[in-house]
Amino acid sequence: LKEGKITGAINVVWDGKSEKYMRKPAQGELNLTPGAAYVHICSNETIEGIRFNNFPQTDAPLIADMSSEIMSRVIDVNKFGMIYAGAQKNIGPSGLALVIIKKELVARCPDTVPVFFRYKTHAENQSLYNTPNTWAIYIVKLVTDWLLGLGGVAGMEKINEEKAALLYKTLDASAYWTTPANKADRSSMNVVWRLPSEELEEKFVKQATAAGLIGLKGHRSVGGIRASIYNACSLDDVKALCAFMAEFEKSNG
């Protein structure tokens, strides 16, 4: 939004701020602009743990930042004018980005854009206009080989659904845990919950870390607990987390 305002007129189609970003908007709530150049969404939100299960219907090309869920579930790429994603969540190492863009949008680029920043430049040069991040590209090859071995994105999606279902089931089974995100919009990548007190949350993170379950502290802007169960996190990892949670609740309930 901040960057877009520098380049042109921006219309905020929907703002979840007043509801603390706990849900995604319904189609009817979107204040779409007729004749807009594009509509931008973030398909999965990592702080509160929400995602678009159904993507907005738009006349303008839909552009999605899918950094935090790319390759985690089957997406109909044809619905999007452009999809982009930083590699560091599900694709490979940081320092690389993936872009899937319609040819007609590649062509739509004013001459005032520096040559290096035109998608056209990179499309025409098969992503070798500059010397790219070669090591990261090699690792992406290994990651995608591994993904293909699991049945591709469709196979990965099944595993991710199982992981998320198990964790949400554990959370929903007891009033000890509370999940602020709207149920229909729950992310299968970022699962966010609270404990009865901040003291217990601190204790939870500390003991989990000691048990080898790391990175569970919620985003600093909202607190609480967050499990980022990206593709690299296995079903066994989630099972271990749920077992730890059961033990923790028994001792601290």
Place this chain on the structure above:
Amino acid sequence: LKEGKITGAINVVWDGKSEKYMRKPAQGELNLTPGAAYVHICSNETIEGIRFNNFPQTDAPLIADMSSEIMSRVIDVNKFGMIYAGAQKNIGPSGLALVIIKKELVARCPDTVPVFFRYKTHAENQSLYNTPNTWAIYIVKLVTDWLLGLGGVAGMEKINEEKAALLYKTLDASAYWTTPANKADRSSMNVVWRLPSEELEEKFVKQATAAGLIGLKGHRSVGGIRASIYNACSLDDVKALCAFMAEFEKSNG
């Protein structure tokens, strides 16, 4: 030059094209523009193997692309408004760039530049505005530790001078080899030479490769032979190359 023309008025201060880029310009040859925003140079040129031994004197801030010689010799950083370099030659892996910039130039940035592309953004956020190429940064730490162990850039410069002197001495000792670059402007990173015929050059590269001396083929735009003896190339490597050259000349002279 191509990118600069998109943003503003450009004056080509000097063009080496008519002399096939075999030398750097003298101070008196520069057609400097009074009141220019900056003057841009490439301090070391990799195709013909030339470099600025003495940098231009300019009233406008001097900006240098030092990708192919950064950390190879001691430079008075104060003479430059900005120095930038891709990491992949002497700093570390590809996919990372180094920028050394004067604070007054960081501040000089129009509001029309996207936030992400402002040096100010990255300076204020200590290069952590985005998730950077973490693996490459770690490797840069290992490379700089190694460099410090050799006596830092000053220590490296001595080694590089010895490497280049040995190779140029070998080339100058026999009319079998010819070196197109102007002697006063010879690069200590990229050493370029020719053999009596293109057939011999092809044979040279082939036999060198078989002997473990790789990457010696000249740039496709000029042909010939090129040894890129960056920091990672040791004095022993250059000695091995010179020994191979002596043998080759004996067998094919």
